[in-house]
Amino acid sequence: MRVKQIADALEISADSVRYYTRIGFLVPSKSHNGYKYYRPADVTRLRFILSARSLGFSVNDIKEILFTSSQTNAPCPTVRRLIEQRLKETEQRYQDMHELRLRMRKAMSEWENTPDQHPTADTICHLIEGFTALKS
Amino acid sequence: MRVKQIADALEISADSVRYYTRIGFLVPSKSHNGYKYYRPADVTRLRFILSARSLGFSVNDIKEILFTSSQTNAPCPTVRRLIEQRLKETEQRYQDMHELRLRMRKAMSEWENTPDQHPTADTICHLIEGFTALKS
DNA sequence: GGTAAACCTGTGTGTTGCTCACAGGTCAAT
DNA sequence: ATTGACCTGTGAGCAACACACAGGTTTACC
Numbered sequence: 301m302r303v304k305q306i307a308d309a310l311e312i313s314a315d316s317v318r319y320y321t322r323i324g325f326l327v328p329s330k331s332h333n334g335y336k337y338y339r340p341a342d343v344t345r346l347r348f349i350l351s352a353r354s355l356g357f358s359v360n361d362i363k364e365i366l367f368t369s370s371q372t373n374a375p376c377p378t379v380r381r382l383i384e385q386r387l388k389e390t391e392q393r394y395q396d397m398h399e400l401r402l403r404m405r406k407a408m409s410e411w412e413n414t415p416d417q418h419p420t421a422d423t424i425c426h427l428i429e430g431f432t433a434l435k436s
Numbered sequence: 437m438r439v440k441q442i443a444d445a446l447e448i449s450a451d452s453v454r455y456y457t458r459i460g461f462l463v464p465s466k467s468h469n470g471y472k473y474y475r476p477a478d479v480t481r482l483r484f485i486l487s488a489r490s491l492g493f494s495v496n497d498i499k500e501i502l503f504t505s506s507q508t509n510a511p512c513p514t515v516r517r518l519i520e521q522r523l524k525e526t527e528q529r530y531q532d533m534h535e536l537r538l539r540m541r542k543a544m545s546e547w548e549n550t551p552d553q554h555p556t557a558d559t560i561c562h563l564i565e566g567f568t569a570l571k572s
Numbered sequence: 573g574g575t576a577a578a579c580c581t582g583t584g585t586g587t588t589g590c591t592c593a594c595a596g597g598t599c600a601a602t
Numbered sequence: 603a604t605t606g607a608c609c610t611g612t613g614a615g616c617a618a619c620a621c622a623c624a625g626g627t628t629t630a631c632c
Contacts, residue, residue, distance in 0.1 A: 304609065318611075319590055333597070335610065348560045351567060356540050359589065365564075369555045376552035379561050383547075387540045394537055397530045404492050404523045411519075416512035419505045424484045425515050428501075431487060440580065454582075455619055469626075471581065495618065 301338045310346055317346070323359065325349055325366065356386045407431050437474045446482055453482070459495065461485055461502065492522045543567050 303321075307314040320326050321336065326346060328336035352362050361382045368375040411427050423429050439457075443450040456462050457472065462482060464472035488498050497518045504511040547563050559565050 302609080303611090313591080314609090315591055316589085322612095323589095333610085335597090344558060345560070348565060351564050353589095354539070355543055355564060355567060356536055357564075365561060369560050372554070374552045374554045375561045376563050379563050380547065383540060383544060387537075387544060390533065390537050390540060394530075394533045397526065397533055400492055401523075401526050401530050403490070404519060404526060407491055408519060408523060411516065416510045418508070418510045422480060424481070424505045425501060425511045427512050427515050428487050428491060428493075429484060431491065438580080439582090449620075450580090451620055452618085458583095459618095469581085471627090489618095 301343075302335055303338070306338045306343060306346065309343065310350060312350065320346065320349060323363075325362070355383065356390055357382060358386070361386070437479075438471055439474070442474045442479060442482065445479065446486060448486065456482065456485060459499075461498070491519065492526055493518060494522070497522070539567075 301309070303314045303317050307317045317326070317338075321328060326338065326342050328338045328342060331337055349362055352365065353359075357365070364382070365375045365378055368378045407427075410431070414427065417423075417426050419425065437445070439450045439453050443453045453462070453474075457464060462474065462478050464474045464478060467473055485498055488501065489495075493501070493515075500518070501511045501514055504514045543563070546567070550563065553559075553562050555561065
């Protein structure tokens with residue numbers, strides 16, 4: 301299969317396939333014209349990569365997992381350790397997003413009926429400057 | 437003020453100040469030794485930038501706002517338009533994070549008492565491959 | 573005055589996970 | 603042979619900083 305075919309089969313962009321190839325996750329064979337040809341094993345591997353990504357593993361995580369599994373070791377202990385870390389980070393970012401969302405909503409509703417003003421020497425936009433989120 | 441002083445005053449890293457300077461948000465004067473010196477107006481400006489960032493505006497948004505305000509126009513209409521867009525995106529990313537978080541938790545609890553296995557020809561890590569998130 | 577350590581500086585590069593631009597190659601139909 | 607549609611690989615670009623590094627500056631002490 302060529303790059304577009306494998307990309308279409310797994311419903312990702314050809315550029316993504318090229319990216320995973322570039323960083324060594326996929327190792328296609330090269331034909332006479334320089335085109336890269338992917339084999340069924342590459343499809344399996346790519347499917348694994350996408351599953352891992354959708355579970356929140358980073359590309360570096362996957363690199364570690366692939367390396368571990370290539371060493372005749374079961375990568376599962378690695379996977380367990382990594383997902384614990386990633387989950388913690390995700391919880392934190394989720395919380396941060398939650399707070400950002402609240403701040404944005406609050407600002408919008410506060411600005412709803414506030415008139416606009418021209419900037420002065422000390423103020424650029426009173427809507428932003430008047431919002432006290434930073435101080436709290 | 438030199439870079440570290442202004443950074444400490446606003447509780448950000450000196451590298452961030454350098455970054456904002458590099459992209460033209462701050463325009464310090466240069467002394468004989470090549471050091472950059474910031475004036476009170478820069479503090480005001482930087483404080484504005486940080487407020488905007490904390491409200492979810494991107495650096496590009498801020499660029500647009502600063503440009504608008506430099507044109508004797510009130511940037512507030514721009515600000516209103518931008519925050520509406522950013523809020524929409526934030527809601528979407530919040531939702532995405534929510535779902536990722538659920539998938540991760542589900543995977544963790546499913547894997548809780550699952551034994552590890554050595555990888556075979558068709559499987560790299562059964563924990564990830566067995567997780568059906570992609571199909572749903 | 574000298575000097576050594578601590579601190580600070582600007583510039584260049586790295587980061588994540590792709591996406592885009594581009595010049596050119598390939599293939600089917602004419 | 604040639605047009606046109608489609609495909610290819612490589613290199614660069616993105617956000618928003620953080621980090622590495624070689625060197626300049628200031629301070630403490632003699």
